Amino acid sequence: MKKFSLSLIIIAILAMLNASALFAQQELKISYTLSMLPSKAGKFHVELFCEGIKGELQDFKMPAISPGYYRVLDFARNVENFNADDGKGNLLTWEKTTANTWRVVTHSTPLVRIRYDVKSELDSVATAFIDEKRAYVSSPAVFMYPDGQINHSLTLTLIVPPQFQKISTGLEPVENKPNTYYASCFDIFYDCPLYLGNQEVISFEVKGIPHFVAMESPGTWDRQQLQINLKKAIEAATELMGDIPYKHYTFIFMGDGKGGLEHGNSTAEFLDVSGKENPGTDKRTLKFLIHEYFHLYNVKSIRPIALGPFDYDGENNTRMLWFSEGGTVYYEYLILNRAGFFTREECLEDFASIIADNENNPAHRTQSVAEASMKAWTQSFFGNKKEVSYYDKGLTLSILLDLRIRHESKNKKSLDDAMRIFYTRFYKEQSRGFTDKEFQQVCEELAGVSLSDFFSYIGSTEELDYGRYLGYAGLSLTSGSTRDKKGKKHFRITPLPNPDSLQQEILSSWLKE
DSSP, rough: HHHHHHHHHHHHHHHHHHHHHHHHHHHHHEEEEEEOSSSSTTTTEEEEEEEEESSEEEEEESSSTTTTTOOOOGGGGGGEEEEEESSSSSOOOEEEETTEEEEOOOOOOOOOEEEEEEEEEOOTTEEEEEOSSSSSEEETTTTTTTTTOOTTTTTEEEEEOOOOOEEESSSSEEESSTTTEEEEEEHHTOOOOOESSEEEEEEEETEEEEEEESSSSSOOOOHHHEEEEEEEHHHHHHHTTOOOSSEEEEEEEEEESEEEEEEESEEEOOOOOTOOGGGGGGGHHHHHHHOOOOOHTTTTBBBBBSSSSSSSTTTOOOHHHHHHHHHHHHHHHHHHHHHHOOOOOHHHHHHHHHHHHHTTTTTGGTOOHHHHTTTTTTTTTOOBBBOOTTTTHHHHHHHHEEEEHHHHHTTTHHHHHHHIIIIIIIIIIIIIIIHHHHHHHHHHHHHHOOOOHHTTTTTSSSOHHHHHHHHHTTTTEEEEEEEEETEEEEEEEEEESSSSHHHHHHHHHHHHO
8 A cells, every 4th residue: 555655656756747747847938039131241130039938047049050051150150239138128137158058047037038130141042142122031040948858849020021912831821820930849940931022933732732832033934834833743752752741831932042941841042044945834843943852752741760850059061862862853753654744765765864973083083972972061962073962872872762662662662662551650640750670671671582783882882783673674784885075975775685574564653754
């Protein structure tokens, strides 16, 4: 009886502690106000309100990275005029303790208000900039977070300059509060850029879900054709995965610049179409857009365990970028082939060209794709003579892996099935990424055999057996006997003369004619 009573007491105490912790968490309120002064050297002004923070000290941190952009960007260097008070104008003491950390002496003040400015930086889709015409806010580049509260909800209110008429973002609006948005945690907040300006916005639906395209400089875009093409491509992508994990989706197209960055329910791209006759029907432009779109599955949902939840202080290293990025390039082609934009011949021609880029790069003999993935944060994005491109070799390896699964399963399974398992088993059911070992196990589960010989390619510089793997689809890789002026070989993927029935079946189910 004594043991039973003691157990009850312990359970009651734990319940009270849990309830107290939950209540304290619910008590805390985090909100931001963002204002801006458009000019050639514009700045953002941030006010961060934390009501209910406990303790004598509180660290406020500026992210050093933007998820999906494999660089340490040191956003703290753009912070100016930092100060802290109790919301009534009484200043609080603070000190800088690390490059991206401001420690405030709070003395359990009921309300802490942090104020600071952020310099505009037109550098990439991972930074934030403002001028007289528009403002782009990549949230990690602008907003500090209270350390230890990364899983807490928050609101953001925008003070919008009168010349900016529209706001485009993936954030959820707060009902009956103009220009105010909500995020359930900082991972979502930092995953939703904002664009303010006078952009043209068009919309369409996929399976009843609204999609918006916000265009800074639409120029000669064929709006109607753009909607048709994007809808067809998105339908092919969502049919592949069997699920749409968002309530709405926003494409943000900006003018001059380079690059794009994926997000869970939006994407931001620099897309200068001024020199193109009809970019609404341009297949290469569509391929770029679908690459960033499909990342909502492959990276934001299906991801190596290192790529979320994030450590915002520095590098988030993984050996798996060959699949996260190179595999996404692969699925660009599969999706657009299934949607009718790329023929089989066009896909094979591009595959051969990308294989040639990897084979002509001397780095493929000295650096494995796993090492290139691990060094992504410090080496060039697309590789060079000393570095392997995890995009190029990753696409190549994804082709070989898909064909191997199809062959071993007698074309009953494919990499598509692996994608759906990754999505359901790890993202939907366990809310996490996968380990390298789990990735291999799923592929072997579908193939029904060990794939250790394939996966040995990931960490080595072993030459790829193109004849074996392409042969599964009745294809071969051939190279010319001569080299071009730059000393590079050209490659072609061509049919074998007498493919058997399984090879023919694999090819026809893999790529549409």
